[in-house]
Amino acid sequence: xxxxxxxxxxxxxxxxxxxxxxxxxxxxxxxxxxxxxxxxxxxxxxxxxxxxxxxxxxxxxxxxxxxxxxxxxxxxxxxxxxxxxxxxxxxxxxxxxxxxxxxxxxxxxx
Amino acid sequence: xxxxxxxxxxxxxxxxxxxxxxxxxxxxxxxxxxxxxxxxxxxxxxxxxxxxxxxxxxxxxxxxxxxxxxxxxxxxxxxxxxxxxxxxxxxxxxxxxxxxxxxxxxxxxxxxxx
Numbered sequence: 001x002x003x004x005x006x007x008x009x010x011x012x013x014x015x016x017x018x019x020x021x022x023x024x025x026x027x028x029x030x031x032x033x034x035x036x037x038x039x040x041x042x043x044x045x046x047x048x049x050x051x052x053x054x055x056x057x058x059x060x061x062x063x064x065x066x067x068x069x070x071x072x073x074x075x076x077x078x079x080x081x082x083x084x085x086x087x088x089x090x091x092x093x094x095x096x097x098x099x100x101x102x103x104x105x106x107x108x109x110x
Numbered sequence: 111x112x113x114x115x116x117x118x119x120x121x122x123x124x125x126x127x128x129x130x131x132x133x134x135x136x137x138x139x140x141x142x143x144x145x146x147x148x149x150x151x152x153x154x155x156x157x158x159x160x161x162x163x164x165x166x167x168x169x170x171x172x173x174x175x176x177x178x179x180x181x182x183x184x185x186x187x188x189x190x191x192x193x194x195x196x197x198x199x200x201x202x203x204x205x206x207x208x209x210x211x212x213x214x215x216x217x218x219x220x221x222x223x224x
Contacts, residue, residue, distance in 0.1 A: 032212075034212060036215075041220065042217050042218065043114070043116075043200050043215035043216050043217045043218045044200070044215045045215070046212055046213075046215075049212050087153075089153075089213075097155070098155065098213065099152070100152040100153040101152060102150060102151060102152050
């Protein structure tokens with residue numbers, strides 16, 4: 001079954017405490033993996049697209065990496081404004097559809 | 111305005127009401143989507159319009175009816191909804207050219223059905 005699983009479900013970090021969010025997938029024929037940030041009451045905001053294993057993308061304190069089975073979103077020295085839900089989506093499978101995970105809710109404490 | 115806009119941002123309706131959600135994209139994209147987002151669940155794709163052709167999602171109840179008059183506008187018509195339809199409804203757009211590209215989302219409409 002094509003599926004995307006994100007872990008942990010929730011993460012609390014002290015400001016400056018680096019960590020990683022995981023997105024594992026069983027979707028066949030990966031065409032792309034997408035990371036989004038979503039603030040409460042708002043739509044998802046696009047962060048990164050990764051297309052092949054070994055690829056990495058960076059933006060400010062965020063770095064996304066991709067292997068054949070999972071992706072990590074590394075957050076270096078996070079700040080309170082990084083608090084949000086981070087969503088992972090995978091494009092692939094039958095019909096080249098998008099499959100979303102349930103997200104990781106990140107809280108950064110000052 | 112830029113990006114993807116949605117109106118209204120919040121909507122409260124009774125089960126016998128008829129209302130419509132509106133989405134407009136200013137990105138020049140050729141595909142638009144409606145998603146439903148409920149707490150603790152993955153985004154649920156409801157409808158896709160690609161080059162104005164609708165891709166049917168047989169799991170979506172008929173009380174939801176989409177309309178795409180052109181490549182920039184998308185509507186979701188609602189009638190006789192149920193309380194379990196309360197959720198955040200997100201519109202997205204993308205530029206498809208042989209393969210699906212990154213989707214960009216609007217701010218969503220928070221719907222409450224009483």
